[in-house]
Amino acid sequence: MRLFEKWRAKSPYYDASHEAVAQSVRRFVETEIAPHIDRWEREGELPRELHRKAAAAGILGLGYPEAYGGCSEGFDIFHSLVQSEELAAPGAGGLIASLMTHGIGLPPILAMGSEAMRERVACEVLSGEKIISLCITEPGAGSDVAQLKTRAERKGAHYRVNGSKMFITSAMRADYLTVAVRTGGPGMGGISLLLVEADRPGVSRTRLEKMGWHCSDTAALYFEDVEVPAENLIGPENGGFPGIMRNFNSERLGMAHGCMAMSRVALQEAVDWALQRETFGKPLIGHQSIRIKLADLVRQIEATQAWVDLLALQHREGIGEPASYAMLKVQATRTLENVAREAAQVLGGASYLRGSKVERIYREVRVNAIGGGSEEILLDLAGRQLFGGRR
Numbered sequence: 001m002r003l004f005e006k007w008r009a010k011s012p013y014y015d016a017s018h019e020a021v022a023q024s025v026r027r028f029v030e031t032e033i034a035p036h037i038d039r040w041e042r043e044g045e046l047p048r049e050l051h052r053k054a055a056a057a058g059i060l061g062l063g064y065p066e067a068y069g070g071c072s073e074g075f076d077i078f079h080s081l082v083q084s085e086e087l088a089a090p091g092a093g094g095l096i097a098s099l100m101t102h103g104i105g106l107p108p109i110l111a112m113g114s115e116a117m118r119e120r121v122a123c124e125v126l127s128g129e130k131i132i133s134l135c136i137t138e139p140g141a142g143s144d145v146a147q148l149k150t151r152a153e154r155k156g157a158h159y160r161v162n163g164s165k166m167f168i169t170s171a172m173r174a175d176y177l178t179v180a181v182r183t184g185g186p187g188m189g190g191i192s193l194l195l196v197e198a199d200r201p202g203v204s205r206t207r208l209e210k211m212g213w214h215c216s217d218t219a220a221l222y223f224e225d226v227e228v229p230a231e232n233l234i235g236p237e238n239g240g241f242p243g244i245m246r247n248f249n250s251e252r253l254g255m256a257h258g259c260m261a262m263s264r265v266a267l268q269e270a271v272d273w274a275l276q277r278e279t280f281g282k283p284l285i286g287h288q289s290i291r292i293k294l295a296d297l298v299r300q301i302e303a304t305q306a307w308v309d310l311l312a313l314q315h316r317e318g319i320g321e322p323a324s325y326a327m328l329k330v331q332a333t334r335t336l337e338n339v340a341r342e343a344a345q346v347l348g349g350a351s352y353l354r355g356s357k358v359e360r361i362y363r364e365v366r367v368n369a370i371g372g373g374s375e376e377i378l379l380d381l382a383g384r385q386l387f388g389g390r391r
């Protein structure tokens with residue numbers, strides 16, 4: 001019983017072009033990802049070759065300008081959602097986080113970088129030859145981005161960078177780093193974005209072991225007197241904060257949709273199990289309380305997905321409100337949290353064994369609720385937008 005097999009066909013937001021993307025990505029996942037994902041989870045990172053293959057299959061470039069090797073003509077935000085839905089099928093959030101890190105690392109360069117920088121970096125990244133990370137968080141500055149301390153001092157034709165970054169996705173393998181640095185005074189008005197090539201002298205990295213997202217390499221980065229040419233500045237000096245902010249809404253929408261895709265995977269696993277596992281003389285699904293539990297999860301997923309699709313439409317039309325992105329992401333992470341919990345409950349002891357998708361998804365709930373804006377920060381942001389600032 002494929003619970004969500006045809007859900008897009010019944011939605012006004014999706015048409016045959018979206019199904020074509022789905023089929024193509026599904027084939028890629030079945031041949032190039034599903035057979036290897038458990039090994040990559042054990043190894044702690046994705047092979048570089050996967051980036052090249054994903055580029056060749058049109059996955060890395062979807063939604064990016066043709067001029068840099070992307071494919072945007074005739075595609076909209078819903079094609080990107082369909083793609084991430086299919087990439088979620090193996091039930092490994094680290095795959096999407098790490099294979100698609102350019103989704104957060106590249107946009108500031110495309111929006112604010114020089115043409116020479118766009119040509120060099122975007123072309124290499126979208127072809128899968130190079131990997132890019134976005135480096136905002138520091139050991140002393142997470143939610144409170146405006147407190148970041150990594151300093152870039154202008155010395156003639158160079159900046160000299162000193163400081164450190166924390167929790168950076170794909171940063172063990174990254175070739176390019178989009179780094180938020182302090183070039184001016186305190187607060188958000190003193191922050192710039194700088195492109196740092198990861199092989200520059202003075203850049204070092206340490207791998208971080210995590211609860212989930214095992215196939216996604218995460219690193220702490222250290223910058224010690226790293227010399228970076230001044231032309232690596234992305235946008236105006238001290239004007240980096242808007243570049244960071246402009247990423248947030250699409251990242252939150254993408255994460256919300258990703259949570260729904262993972263919720264569907266977990267629920268499908270639970271339904272499959274409930275159909276074949278027998279207790280007290282009948283399949284689990286024959287017990288009324290289990291049927292109610294599963295139907296309740298469908299209810300939560302369908303309601304949240306409806307909001308994801310509505311906000312995606314508003315995003316496409318440029319009328320999405322920051323409060324909506326913030327609240328939707330919280331709605332989605334809480335839905336995933338509940339679905340993962342209840343799906344694991346239906347699987348019983350089997351959910352606790354390594355190798356089950358539900359076990360993996362359960363371990364990945366927290367990173368969704370914390371990264372890309374934690375639940376508290378997002379609800380506060382929404383509250384301030386809805387009800388006004390501090391009183």
Ligand SMILES: Cc1cc2nc3c(=O)[nH]c(=O)nc-3n(C[C@H](O)[C@H](O)[C@H](O)COP(=O)(O)OP(=O)(O)OC[C@H]3O[C@@H](n4cnc5c(N)ncnc54)[C@H](O)[C@@H]3O)c2cc1C
Nearest residue numbers: 134135136137142143167168169367370371372374376377
């Ligand atoms: C696996 C992983 C991958 C990541 N990848 C990246 C990446 O690629 N690039 C990057 O830059 N960052 C990345 N991050 C960092 C992520 O964005 C931060 O963890 C997040 O912004 C929260 O910051 P923090 O962990 O420092 O928590 P803190 O800001 O220290 O907050 C701790 C807790 O306190 C709460 N809190 C904080 N302030 C308030 C307040 N005013 N009122 C109420 N509650 C509050 C928060 O909600 C949170 O629950 C990643 C994190 C993880 C775990």
